[in-house]
Amino acid sequence: MSNAKGTQAQHRRLQRRNHPDRGAAIKVEPLRDRAIIAGILVLLQDKPRDLCLFTLGINTAYRANELLSLQVGDVMHLAIGDTLTRKQSKTGEYRHITVNSAVSDVLRMWLSYHPDPQPQSPLFISRKTGEALTVSTLGQMVKDWCAKVGATGNYVSHTLRKIWGYQQRVWKHAPLSLLVRAFGHKSEAWII
Numbered sequence: 001m002s003n004a005k006g007t008q009a010q011h012r013r014l015q016r017r018n019h020p021d022r023g024a025a026i027k028v029e030p031l032r033d034r035a036i037i038a039g040i041l042v043l044l045q046d047k048p049r050d051l052c053l054f055t056l057g058i059n060t061a062y063r064a065n066e067l068l069s070l071q072v073g074d075v076m077h078l079a080i081g082d083t084l085t086r087k088q089s090k091t092g093e094y095r096h097i098t099v100n101s102a103v104s105d106v107l108r109m110w111l112s113y114h115p116d117p118q119p120q121s122p123l124f125i126s127r128k129t130g131e132a133l134t135v136s137t138l139g140q141m142v143k144d145w146c147a148k149v150g151a152t153g154n155y156v157s158h159t160l161r162k163i164w165g166y167q168q169r170v171w172k173h174a175p176l177s178l179l180v181r182a183f184g185h186k187s188e189a190w191i192i
Contacts, residue, residue, distance in 0.1 A: 027154060028154055028155070028156055028158045028159055028162060029153045029154055029155060029159065029162065030159060030162035030163045030165065030166035031146070031151060031155070031159065031163050031166075032166060033151075036146075036149055036150070036151045037058070037163065039149035039150075040054060040145045040146070040149055041054070041055070043145060043148055043149060044145070048106075048109055048110045048112075048113040049110055049113070049114075049124060049125070050141065050145075051106055051109075051110070052106040052107060052109070052110035052123075052124075053067065053124050053133075053138070053141075054145070054160065055102055055103060055106040056103055056106065056107070057157075057160025057161065057163070057164075058160050058163040058164055058167070059097075059100060059102055059103050059164065060084070060097045060103070060164065061095070061097075061161050061164040061165065062086055062095065062097075062161065063088070063089055063090070063158075063161060064135045064138050064139070064157035064158065064160070064161075065089050065135055066086045066087075066088065066089055066095075067124070067138075067160075068122075068124055068132050068133050068134070068135060068138060069086075069122075069132070070086075070122070070123040070124065071119065071120055071121060071122060071123055072111065072114065072116075072117050072118060072119055072120070072121045072122075072123055073118075073119025073120060074123065075107050075111075075123060076111060076117070076119065078099045078103075078104060078107060079099065079104055080099055080100065080101050080104045081098060081099065082098070082099045083096050083097065083098055083099070084096070084097050084099055085097075110123075115130075116130075124138075135157055138157040139156040139157040141157075142155050142156055142157055142159050142160065143155055143156065146159075
């Protein structure tokens with residue numbers, strides 16, 4: 001290997017030093033402690049976009065890319081009891097959620113602060129670029145929120161979806177079949 005190629009390979013390894021090797025399994029955890037979740041909600045009280053994103057994430061089971069693909073027009077009309085429908089990116093099937101009071105309240109609040117509340121604008125807009133937030137940015141945000149409230153574990157954007165599942169299964173005693181359908185999985189093996 002030439003010196004230039006060796007240097008490039010070393011540079012790539014250094015850039016990915018916090019990433020697992022290709023094909024390695026990563027255990028992403030939900031937040032299981034209600035006090036930690038409440039702490040994040042308090043932490044985000046003065047950050048309407050982030051509060052809306054966190055609240056929507058833990059109340060829908062949508063994947064991060066599905067949340068981040070929402071546009072203002074998708075949600076501007078929603079009230080408690082209305083249905084929000086997203087096409088699941090992995091399965092191509094539609095997932096319907098019923099808007100609860102927490103989601104309705106944060107959507108209304110965030111839309112009152114949104115810098116460009118036009119129907120075609122991304123709902124979760126980056127302050128730096130004016131474009132939709134990316135999944136990697138959301139992952140870093142989740143890590144930061146968790147660190148600030150003292151949560152220890154492996155938390156990324158997928159944690160929001162896992163929190164929803166944990167709440168449904170452990171706190172509300174939902175059957176596994178509901179979780180399988182909501183997550184778009186083929187079997188319960190992916191849940192357990």
